Amino acid sequence: MMKKTIKSRKPKIASAAEYERIMARIDLLMKKGSAALTEGDVDELQVLVKIAEDYEDHYISLPRPDTLLGMIELKMFHKKMNQKEMAEFLGISPSKFSQILNQKREPDVEFLKVIYHKLHLDPKFILDHA
Structure with missing residues (x-):
């Protein structure tokens, strides 16, 4: 059955x-x-x-993040991943990912492409907040 x-x-x-x-x-x-x-x-x-x-x-819905970093952190939360796991999922080095999240490094085009494809972020949101 x-x-x-x-x-x-x-x-x-x-x-x-x-x-x-x-x-x-x-x-x-x-x-x-x-x-x-x-x-x-x-x-x-x-x-x-x-x-x-x-x-x-x-x-009950949470407000949508209004920053690119906020959106990435929300995706990490939904996927139940820490920074290292998310970096591996995205195929980038943990140090690069950490630097971007801590605003010590600007997201480059390669990173923006990866988050678009792997996290399915809206391209307009990415462009407006990068």
């Missing part, structure tokens, strides 16, 4: 007030500390976190 997966399901939280109540419960469980959580607490926490994540994915 094949499992159906729904990528864009509607979150189970109906209001911002309900979201706040769930977040308060998550906070309360987290404050217990992992050693003090019962198996039931862990199960409840996992369910509540998933419900909260679904709500956040649908109703």
Whole structure:
């Protein structure tokens, strides 16, 4: 039997007030500390976190970065990569990537091409912010 997966399901939280109540419960469980959580607490926490994540994915959005470095850092966050991993992903040296992120070196055309192709950044955004 094949499992159906729904990528864009509607979150189970109906209001911002309900979201706040769930977040308060998550906070309360987290404050217990992992050693003090019962198996039931862990199960409840996992369910509540998933419900909260679904709500956040649908109703809470972060502001779009307004700098090229901010956009690169956002992409690193989404890909769960540190600087060294992102440099390897982009195919550039970690030192060059670090210098660009720390504004000790200007991004060159090669770097801008790489972030366009590998990070799928909007070319207009790149040109406006390079």
